[in-house]
Amino acid sequence: MPRHDPTEPSGALEALTTMWTIRRFEEALEDLYSRGMLHGTNHLSIGQEAVAVGACGALEDGDFITSTHRGHGHSIAHGADPEPMFAELLGRETGYCGGRGGSMHIADVGSGNLGANGIVAGSMTLAVGAALSQRLLGSSAVVLCFFGDGAANEGSFHEALNLAAVWELPVVFLCENNQYGMSMASDLSTAGGSVAGRGAAYGLEGVRLDGNDVIAVAEGVATAAAAAREGRGPALLEAITYRYRGHSKSDRNLYRTQDEIEEWRTERDPIARFEARLLEEGRLDREAIDGARQTARERIRDAVKAAVQAPEPTVDVLEEAVYARR
Amino acid sequence: MAELITYRDAVARGLAQEMRHDETVHFIGEDVAAAGGVFKATKGLLEEFGPERVRDTPISEEAILGAAMGAAMTGIRPVAEIMFSDFLATCWDLVAVEIPKTRYMTDGQISLPLVIRTANGGGLRFGAQHSQAVENWAMSIPGLKVVAPSNPKDVIGLLAAAIRDPDPVLFFEQKSLYPTKGEVPDGEIVDELGVATTVRQGSDVTIVALASMVRRAVEAADELDSLGISAEVIDLRSLVPLDTNTIIESVKRTTRMITVEENPRLCGWGAEIVSIVAEECIWHIDGPLTRVTTPHIPLPSADALEDEFLPSVERIVAAAQKVVQ
Numbered sequence: 001m002p003r004h005d006p007t008e009p010s011g012a013l014e015a016l017t018t019m020w021t022i023r024r025f026e027e028a029l030e031d032l033y034s035r036g037m038l039h040g041t042n043h044l045s046i047g048q049e050a051v052a053v054g055a056c057g058a059l060e061d062g063d064f065i066t067s068t069h070r071g072h073g074h075s076i077a078h079g080a081d082p083e084p085m086f087a088e089l090l091g092r093e094t095g096y097c098g099g100r101g102g103s104m105h106i107a108d109v110g111s112g113n114l115g116a117n118g119i120v121a122g123s124m125t126l127a128v129g130a131a132l133s134q135r136l137l138g139s140s141a142v143v144l145c146f147f148g149d150g151a152a153n154e155g156s157f158h159e160a161l162n163l164a165a166v167w168e169l170p171v172v173f174l175c176e177n178n179q180y181g182m183s184m185a186s187d188l189s190t191a192g193g194s195v196a197g198r199g200a201a202y203g204l205e206g207v208r209l210d211g212n213d214v215i216a217v218a219e220g221v222a223t224a225a226a227a228a229r230e231g232r233g234p235a236l237l238e239a240i241t242y243r244y245r246g247h248s249k250s251d252r253n254l255y256r257t258q259d260e261i262e263e264w265r266t267e268r269d270p271i272a273r274f275e276a277r278l279l280e281e282g283r284l285d286r287e288a289i290d291g292a293r294q295t296a297r298e299r300i301r302d303a304v305k306a307a308v309q310a311p312e313p314t315v316d317v318l319e320e321a322v323y324a325r326r
Numbered sequence: 327m328a329e330l331i332t333y334r335d336a337v338a339r340g341l342a343q344e345m346r347h348d349e350t351v352h353f354i355g356e357d358v359a360a361a362g363g364v365f366k367a368t369k370g371l372l373e374e375f376g377p378e379r380v381r382d383t384p385i386s387e388e389a390i391l392g393a394a395m396g397a398a399m400t401g402i403r404p405v406a407e408i409m410f411s412d413f414l415a416t417c418w419d420l421v422a423v424e425i426p427k428t429r430y431m432t433d434g435q436i437s438l439p440l441v442i443r444t445a446n447g448g449g450l451r452f453g454a455q456h457s458q459a460v461e462n463w464a465m466s467i468p469g470l471k472v473v474a475p476s477n478p479k480d481v482i483g484l485l486a487a488a489i490r491d492p493d494p495v496l497f498f499e500q501k502s503l504y505p506t507k508g509e510v511p512d513g514e515i516v517d518e519l520g521v522a523t524t525v526r527q528g529s530d531v532t533i534v535a536l537a538s539m540v541r542r543a544v545e546a547a548d549e550l551d552s553l554g555i556s557a558e559v560i561d562l563r564s565l566v567p568l569d570t571n572t573i574i575e576s577v578k579r580t581t582r583m584i585t586v587e588e589n590p591r592l593c594g595w596g597a598e599i600v601s602i603v604a605e606e607c608i609w610h611i612d613g614p615l616t617r618v619t620t621p622h623i624p625l626p627s628a629d630a631l632e633d634e635f636l637p638s639v640e641r642i643v644a645a646a647q648k649v650v651q
Contacts, residue, residue: 064400098433105431114399115432119419125392126399126424133397136352136378143396156419159389166384321434322469324492326567 002222004057006215006274009283013292015057015214016278019049019271020296022073025082028300029072029089033249037308038089042103043070047212047244050270051176052077054217055144055239058225064112064130064143066123069104070176070243071116074146079111082300086307094310098317112141120181121147121154124173128160131169131234142170142228144221150181152195161236165202170228172221173236176211178243183255196238204236211239212270215277242268327512334504336478337367337443340485341405343514345375348403351489354381354390355407355443364409365445365504387413391420391442395428398440398494405489411446411460411498425494426469441488441495446474447538447588448620448636449502453627459588459620461536462595464496465565471519472565474498476540478508480563483517491519500537520567524576528558531582531613531646534573534599536562539586539637546642553643555650565595573599574606581612582649586637591622613649618642 004011026046032038045052052073056065059078067074075085080096088095089103096106107115114130117123127145134141151157152175164171175195179186192198199206209220217239224235242264246253253261278284284292331339345351353371355363359382362369372380383390387408394406408414414421421442428436448457464472471493475481481499488495525540526547535543540561547557558576562569577583583603585596596617603615618637626632 066396096433097431097435100433101431107432107435109399109432109435114396115428115436117424119423122419122424125389125420126396128389129393129396129398129404130400131396132393133400133402136397137401156388156392159386160392162384163386163389163393322430323471324429324434324437 002058002060002218006054006057006218011057012278012283013288015053016271016274016284016289017292017295018053018077019214019274020293021082021299022049022052022076023271024296024300025076025085026072028304032090032304039091040102041248041250042089043248044245045070045073045243047264047269048176048178048241049073050214050274051174051211051217051239051241054214055174055221058218058221059142059144062112062141063225064114064141066114066127066130066143066145067116068123068146068148069116069118069120070148071106071146075106075108075113075116078113080106080108080113082303083306086303087310090307091312092307092310093313094307099313100321121151121156123147124151124156124160127171128164128169131164131171132167134170140229142172142225144172144174144225146174146176148181149175149177149179149186149190149195152198153181153189161202161204161234164234165204168231168233171234172224172228173234174221175238176241177238178241180243180247180256182247183251194238196236199236202236204234206236207238209237209239211241212268212273214270214274328509329512330507331478331510332504333478333481333499333506333508334365334367336481336510337485337499338369338371340482341368341371342374343482344486344489345371345379347514350401351403351405352379352381352397353405353407354383354393356383356385356390356409358382358407363407365501367499367504368407387417388420391417391425394440394442395420395425395438398438399436403439403489405441405443408442408444410456411444412455412458414444414460414463421464421496422467426467429493430469437492438494439492441485441497443497443499445501446498447500447502448625448632449538451627451629451632454624457625461498461565462589462593465595465598469494470566471495472498473519473563474500474537474565475563476503476537476561479510479515480517482510483515484519484563486516487519490516495519498537502538519564520569522563522569522572523561524558524572525561526557526559528556528580530556530580530650531584532558532560532573532576532580533584533586533642533646534560534562534596535586536565536595539588542637542639543586543642545639546646549639549643550646553647555646557646570602570606573603577603578607578610581610584616584618584642584645584649586618586642588636589619591619594619616645616649618645
């Protein structure tokens, strides 16, 4: 059974709260960055929350995910705790990786999150390997592999899809097409016009989803995961979405118009759309919806507070954990 | 009891030993199963262990190492073959950026008990893209272990140690050694990584070598003996971990050292050994610390040119004579 069904009231509340948690988490990162408390870079997925939440909610306990450089949402949606996530980004000892990974390398193996990856398409072949071991170990778990539209033009994309397809492994490849690979529009970089269309090359159907509709994503991933679990091989899904922020901290959005960004924000925002639908269909009332937002806000406020107060790593651990055995 | 077997057959024997020892050991690569490997070093494994554990892959080096890494993260101990070490460049992201960094980046949450076997080095007239000795590339990456056996017994023992090791190991088999034979004792052989072997004792000069260069160093030492120079030969066996104690102890006694490597001149592993010796025991040294390498050029294919390219017994002898003068 999927973890939560966003068409049911309890699942909808869970999904909405998680979407708000991701958004507030990343807004808090922007705030910390502007106050000079957060260093390096980070890649925000504000506007793409429905993909992470719909997809991870459609998995079962024990399933795995592999993530990307834009992975905060994936981690939270797969069950990560925002406090050690903040601590990791702030370079604190209490971070998921003791401050060694940072934004692009959060992993929480305990929850089945095999890690974000700083290399575009870097986790795609790893997902194939994790799926191979599920087969070899007799597990029914599936692996959900997040990747972006930019990754679809890397060689690893081809190698991963080909191998997963010839070995009929339980991987759900989910492309988050947020329209831009850094500054390059995906319709200028993607021959054939769609990532999903490339599935045909591997004998896969290739399905496009409305990535700003959490229910559509959940249904698409649930169907693909069920088929993979039954031994019917991998799936290729493409969720169409949009990132409101630049690629990373250095991006000034010189390659697209403010009107375009505003249009997605005001007309297709995944959280606003989900709330409107829930109200319209009577699945949640206004009080419950406000409660979800409030819960997320408090969760993030408490997490930031605790993470900021956590100690930095002591430098004597610098050379630890390179090898398991020296 | 012992028997004489080839370096090639030692690979298959070592893999079979470990696959019998641990059922989570799986082997994948191009042409490794039905064809028994392009060098016939994995013959018989498919028949004994079946297609689930001995698995042919498409020609897809990134997918091979990615699959090995993902499987190692989730409960399998994979051995992945990259047919020629030159092809590591096609999957360098996995070798240099994914596999060695993951344990550190995740603060030890993820260990990667995997072995990448690959045929390395020159001598077979295969030309510049199928003959490079690239163990120095691997040595420069923190997080990898780098092993290169010189004889059949070490192939089995070090391969077993690599497979049982909790960290990723790059295992370089020198392809010109595949037909060479050596004595191997009966029964299970499990060696230790990071222990060099003194294969010949001497008092005037230490010759540090690896893989195919060990035989040449021993031949050179025999010749030096007739010239009145007593050479000690150390087979490093692994570059990471590196047995610096054995090197330093030997050099302190002989007071002179040359290194013999197949790497091109710039940044070959010999430079690292020279630097360690210079730092640790320069006051014991009586002659120039000298490297015998290949020239800093791509590898040529013609017999006459490749023979000139690779460090020869004559060049090792000449280098040793020069440092003891």
